[in-house]
Amino acid sequence: MMSIRPEFESTDLVLAGALDDILDVIIQGAAQWTPTEAPSAQGSPTVTSVASKAPIPKASVLKTAVTEGAPDSRVQSVDRSSEEPVAVTSERRAAVGDAADLAQLLGGTWTRMPEPQWRPEALLSVRRVLRRGRRVQSSVLTSSKDPLRSLKRLAASDVDPHHVALLVPDTGEVPDSAFPMLRVPDVDRALEQVSQARRALFQGTVLAVTGSVGKTTVSRLLAHTLGAHERTHIARTTHNDLLTARANLFSLSDEDSAVFEVSRLGLPGAERILAPKVVVVTAIAEAHLEDFGTMEDTARAKSQLLRGLDAEGVAVINIDAPHSDVILNVAREQTSHIITYGTSESADVRLLSYEPGTGAITASCDGDEFSYSIGMTGEHNALNSLAAIAVLKGLGRDRSRYMEAIAEFAAVEGRGETQEMTVGGRRVTLVDESFNANPTSMRATIEGFGRRYADRRRILVLGDMQELGPDAAEMHGALADAVARSGAEKVFLMGPLMSSLWAALDDAQRGAHMMSVDQLLAVLPEELQEADAVLVKSSHSTGLDRVVKAWAEQPSPQSPRSWRLVVSGPAVQGVGYRRWIRDEAQRRQLDGWVRNRSDGRVEMLMHGNEDTVRALIAAAHTGPPRASVDRVTSRVVETVPESGFRQRPTRTIRRTRDNS
Structure with missing residues (x-):
C-alpha cells in the first residue's frame, strides 16, 4: 500500500x-x-x-x-x-x-x-x-x-x-x-x-477543492483515500491562498496525484496555475459574506476554480448546495464530465441514509446501492465522503478498492475531531469544531451533535461567527432553533455577536455568556458532569481552540479502552507476524484477538490503557524479522473483547470488506 x-x-x-x-x-x-x-x-x-x-x-x-x-x-x-x-x-x-x-x-x-x-x-x-x-x-x-x-x-x-x-x-x-x-x-x-512552468513539469493528476465549508476535510480525505494505492501529495499547511498554491507547486515531485485546497484568497488565479484535472465544489454557505455579498455571489466566486478545467476535466459538485445551478452552468461551459453528489434524487452519488450513532451510511452511485461507515461524525461528513466517492467515479477508479481507506479516515483537528479527556476530574467526550463556523455549518453540527450523543448530557460551547456582514447579529440569533432541536442541557457562549443567541435561549439552557476564553476556562470545568458530551465550535479567530488545547494538556488518569488495529504491507502474512503481535500483546497484558484477513492484512482488537496500546502500535511497525509493514492504522471502538488474548481463526471470516 x-x-x-x-x-x-x-x-x-x-x-x-x-x-x-x-x-x-x-x-x-x-x-x-x-x-x-x-x-x-x-x-x-x-x-x-x-x-x-x-x-x-x-x-x-x-x-x-x-x-x-x-x-x-x-x-x-x-x-x-x-x-x-x-x-x-x-x-x-x-x-x-x-x-x-x-x-x-x-x-x-x-x-x-x-x-x-x-x-x-x-x-x-x-x-x-x-x-x-x-x-x-x-x-x-x-x-x-x-x-x-x-x-x-x-x-x-x-x-x-x-x-x-x-x-x-x-x-x-x-x-x-x-x-x-x-x-x-x-x-x-x-x-x-x-x-505555470513548474506545473507543466508535473505528470500526476491535480485535484483542487473549494467551497464555503468542507474544503479541508474533503481535501484530506481525498489524499488519504488516493494515498491508499498511490503516491499522493497534499500541502502540510492549512493556508490555502494563491501564494501557498504557488509555493506548493514547487513541492511536487514524481507523485501520482496532488490535492490542493483553494479558498477565496486563491481565486481568481489558482485555476490558472493549478490547471486541475478534477475540481470539487463542496458547499455554498453563509461564510465570508463581508467579502462576497450574497450566497449567489459566493457560488459565482467559487465557480472560478472550474475555469481551470479543460474539456477532459472532471467537475464534482454538491447538488444540494444553494445556487448549485450557478456552479453547474460554469462547469458545463468547461467540460461534459460532471458528477453531482448529495441527498437530492437527481444526484449521481446519493446519500440514502446516515446513522449518527454508528456512522453507518447507505448510498447509491448510478443506481448501485452500497453501505459503508466512516470514522467522522455528522451528516455533513457523510456528504464529504460522497465527494470522495464521486471523485473516484470521475477518475474511473474501482470504488471497492478504496472504501476501507474512506472508512479509516478520522476527522481533522478543529473540524470534528473527537477526544476523550478529563476536565476538572470528570471524564468527558469533546468534539472539537473550533477551526471554522458559519450559520450553515453551525446548524448542521449542533443538530448532528445532538443526535449523536442523545444518550447523554450534552453541552454546547459556541463562539462568534465572523465575516457575516450587516446581518451577523440576526444570523447568530437564528441558531436558537438548532440549539433547541439538539436537546442540549446547557449552552455556553463567547463573544459579542452571541448576545442575540443568548437572548433567544430558554432560561433552562443558559449556562454563561462570556467575552474571553480565560473566563470560559475558569467557569466551564465546574459546570461539567461525568460522561458529558461537549461541542466546541466557532470561527477560528474567536480563539475557542484554546479551550480544547488547555483541556487536552491536563494530566488525567487513563481509563482502559478498546482499539482496532489494521496492519498492511507486502509481507505481514506468512511470516509469523500474527503470532508475534499476539505474543507482544499478551506480554503487555492486553485483552483481545488477532486474525489474518482475506485482503492480506492483519487485524486485531485490543483492550487496555492508551499508553500501553500506543507502545504496541509503535512496535507493530517493525514486527518479526521477515515482516515488511507499510502502515498501521488504529481506531478507538466501543466493542470490549473477552478477557485474555487469543488468535482468532481465519476460517471464521466471511467478509471481504471491513467497515473499521
Whole structure:
C-alpha cells in the first residue's frame, strides 16, 4: 500500500536545458497547461497549451536522480503540525531551469547572477525566508514589490545570500546587495509564469477543492483515500491562498496525484496555475459574506476554480448546495464530465441514509446501492465522503478498492475531531469544531451533535461567527432553533455577536455568556458532569481552540479502552507476524484477538490503557524479522473483547470488506 506524502522523498530534479520548448506559449500568456496522455511522435510526453491546443515536447528537459542512501520521508498520515507550505532542505528539489533560463522565461534582467549551482527549487515569501533564516540551505526564489525594505530585512538576518534570489520590479532604483535580484516588468505576472512552468513539469493528476465549508476535510480525505494505492501529495499547511498554491507547486515531485485546497484568497488565479484535472465544489454557505455579498455571489466566486478545467476535466459538485445551478452552468461551459453528489434524487452519488450513532451510511452511485461507515461524525461528513466517492467515479477508479481507506479516515483537528479527556476530574467526550463556523455549518453540527450523543448530557460551547456582514447579529440569533432541536442541557457562549443567541435561549439552557476564553476556562470545568458530551465550535479567530488545547494538556488518569488495529504491507502474512503481535500483546497484558484477513492484512482488537496500546502500535511497525509493514492504522471502538488474548481463526471470516 502506498502512502500519502506531504513532502518529497529525497529526489533531485534537475532541468537539463533551458525551457525553450515551453517559453513561447507561456510568455505569450497561455494561462494553463495540461499533460496529455499520449506520447509525441518522438516518444516523449507532451504538454498542451489550452489556448492553442498545440502539443509541445517537454519531457526531454527533465532528468530525475534519486539520492542514494537518503531516508524515506513517506508518512502514514497527513502532518498538520507545521504551518509551513514547503519545507526547504537540500535533499528535496524541484528546479525550473537555472538563473539564465529563469531570466529568459520571465523577460527579466539580473542585477547579479546567482551562484552557478542555483536553481529555483522552492518559492517562498520573504516573511517565510526570514522565519527560516540559516535553515534555508537550498535554492529559494522569493519576491518583493518593495525591494528596499525586503533587502534591509534580509541583510539584517542570518539568511545566506547564496541560497536566495528575489523577483523585483524593473522600475526604480535598487541598492547593491549580496542577494541576487531578477528585475521583471510585472512581479505578479512573473510569479504566475514560473508557477505555470513548474506545473507543466508535473505528470500526476491535480485535484483542487473549494467551497464555503468542507474544503479541508474533503481535501484530506481525498489524499488519504488516493494515498491508499498511490503516491499522493497534499500541502502540510492549512493556508490555502494563491501564494501557498504557488509555493506548493514547487513541492511536487514524481507523485501520482496532488490535492490542493483553494479558498477565496486563491481565486481568481489558482485555476490558472493549478490547471486541475478534477475540481470539487463542496458547499455554498453563509461564510465570508463581508467579502462576497450574497450566497449567489459566493457560488459565482467559487465557480472560478472550474475555469481551470479543460474539456477532459472532471467537475464534482454538491447538488444540494444553494445556487448549485450557478456552479453547474460554469462547469458545463468547461467540460461534459460532471458528477453531482448529495441527498437530492437527481444526484449521481446519493446519500440514502446516515446513522449518527454508528456512522453507518447507505448510498447509491448510478443506481448501485452500497453501505459503508466512516470514522467522522455528522451528516455533513457523510456528504464529504460522497465527494470522495464521486471523485473516484470521475477518475474511473474501482470504488471497492478504496472504501476501507474512506472508512479509516478520522476527522481533522478543529473540524470534528473527537477526544476523550478529563476536565476538572470528570471524564468527558469533546468534539472539537473550533477551526471554522458559519450559520450553515453551525446548524448542521449542533443538530448532528445532538443526535449523536442523545444518550447523554450534552453541552454546547459556541463562539462568534465572523465575516457575516450587516446581518451577523440576526444570523447568530437564528441558531436558537438548532440549539433547541439538539436537546442540549446547557449552552455556553463567547463573544459579542452571541448576545442575540443568548437572548433567544430558554432560561433552562443558559449556562454563561462570556467575552474571553480565560473566563470560559475558569467557569466551564465546574459546570461539567461525568460522561458529558461537549461541542466546541466557532470561527477560528474567536480563539475557542484554546479551550480544547488547555483541556487536552491536563494530566488525567487513563481509563482502559478498546482499539482496532489494521496492519498492511507486502509481507505481514506468512511470516509469523500474527503470532508475534499476539505474543507482544499478551506480554503487555492486553485483552483481545488477532486474525489474518482475506485482503492480506492483519487485524486485531485490543483492550487496555492508551499508553500501553500506543507502545504496541509503535512496535507493530517493525514486527518479526521477515515482516515488511507499510502502515498501521488504529481506531478507538466501543466493542470490549473477552478477557485474555487469543488468535482468532481465519476460517471464521466471511467478509471481504471491513467497515473499521
